[in-house]
Amino acid sequence: MQTASLSVLFPLFGIMACGVAAGWFGLLKSSHSEILNRFVFSLSMPAFIFISLSRLPAAEFFNLPYLAALGSGMMGSMLIGFLAARWLFSHALGAAGIHGLCAMYSSTGYIGLPMLLLLFGDAALAPGVVGAVITGGLFLPMGILFAELEKSPQGQTNFFAPILAIARNPVIGATLAGLACSAFSVEVFAPVAKFCDLLGQAYIPCALFASGLFMAGSPKAESTKEVAWLLALKLIVHPALTYWIAVHLAGLDGTILAIVLLQAALPTGVPIFVLAQSYKIQVATTNIVVVFSTAISLITLSSLLFLLDL
Numbered sequence: 001m002q003t004a005s006l007s008v009l010f011p012l013f014g015i016m017a018c019g020v021a022a023g024w025f026g027l028l029k030s031s032h033s034e035i036l037n038r039f040v041f042s043l044s045m046p047a048f049i050f051i052s053l054s055r056l057p058a059a060e061f062f063n064l065p066y067l068a069a070l071g072s073g074m075m076g077s078m079l080i081g082f083l084a085a086r087w088l089f090s091h092a093l094g095a096a097g098i099h100g101l102c103a104m105y106s107s108t109g110y111i112g113l114p115m116l117l118l119l120f121g122d123a124a125l126a127p128g129v130v131g132a133v134i135t136g137g138l139f140l141p142m143g144i145l146f147a148e149l150e151k152s153p154q155g156q157t158n159f160f161a162p163i164l165a166i167a168r169n170p171v172i173g174a175t176l177a178g179l180a181c182s183a184f185s186v187e188v189f190a191p192v193a194k195f196c197d198l199l200g201q202a203y204i205p206c207a208l209f210a211s212g213l214f215m216a217g218s219p220k221a222e223s224t225k226e227v228a229w230l231l232a233l234k235l236i237v238h239p240a241l242t243y244w245i246a247v248h249l250a251g252l253d254g255t256i257l258a259i260v261l262l263q264a265a266l267p268t269g270v271p272i273f274v275l276a277q278s279y280k281i282q283v284a285t286t287n288i289v290v291v292f293s294t295a296i297s298l299i300t301l302s303s304l305l306f307l308l309d310l
Contacts, residue, residue, distance in 0.1 A: 008118045019212020030217040036210035046174035048200030053178025060126040069250040073242030077104035097146025098282045103233040106266035108132045110207040131263045137172045147279040215291045230289045239265040267293035
């Protein structure tokens with residue numbers, strides 16, 4: 001069974017390594033990852049999610065114990081990060097919000113979903129998509145709200161920004177459309193289904209390559225202590241907290257426990273850096289947390305897969 005971890009992690013991180021190499025050797029610029037990210041997030045990933053969910057029984061999407069464990073672990077980790085940012089690092093509201101997101105925002109879409117599908121097949125589709133939707137549709141808008149509230153002394157707060165972020169999120173739209181087709185037994189028109197299948201096939205390799213290309217940059221941390229704290233919080237505290245909640249409160253076991261634990265153990269996702277860059281808050285720190293957590297997660301995820309006997 002242990003060879004499964006190598007057979008899953010090697011291709012995933014191998015494609016990411018190709019992206020890093022492309023950036024280091026000048027085949028592509030690190031900034032080009034933004035174009036690939038837009039393609040993945042706006043087109044390929046939504047197509048994959050829509051057509052996959054349309055073929056899945058809608059009831060599989062709503063596993064309340066799993067949702068409680070996943071969401072509570074994320075919220076708890078974000079709260080720890082937020083309070084630490086305010087009390088230990090004396091950050092303003094927006095920076096504290098970004099700090100909290102770094103502590104809990106797993107790369108559920110770019111690394112998590114591909115990894116879970118390779119490990120568990122179709123059984124991981126519904127919880128894998130749920131993880132991507134919750135991080136991007138619930139917690140990312142919370143970060144936007146914190147950043148907007150920091151503008152309040154100048155009277156520039158835009159309370160509609162988080163709502164617009166949700167409304168414009170193509171992953172959420174694709175999820176709702178796919179669930180609607182499933183719930184009402186609507187069969188997607190064959191040419192449209194084939195189109196989505198072809199477009200969706202680009203999702204996993206492009207997402208991983210774009211992540212690697214992004215990592216090819218040369219980030220410099222604003223605070224080494226803060227980066228070390230965030231790495232420990234994301235890669236150790238977050239999965240440990242999620243495990244305790246999943247086992248002792250939600251009563252999860254078996255495959256679904258492994259899925260929620262692996263999602264919590266994922267590195268910090270690139271969208272947090274994009275958010276930080278958009279508001280010019282904690283840009284350098286967020287960048288290096290994303291890069292270092294991804295690199296270190298090769299070791300931590302391998303160890304976790306070994307412990308899970310996968």
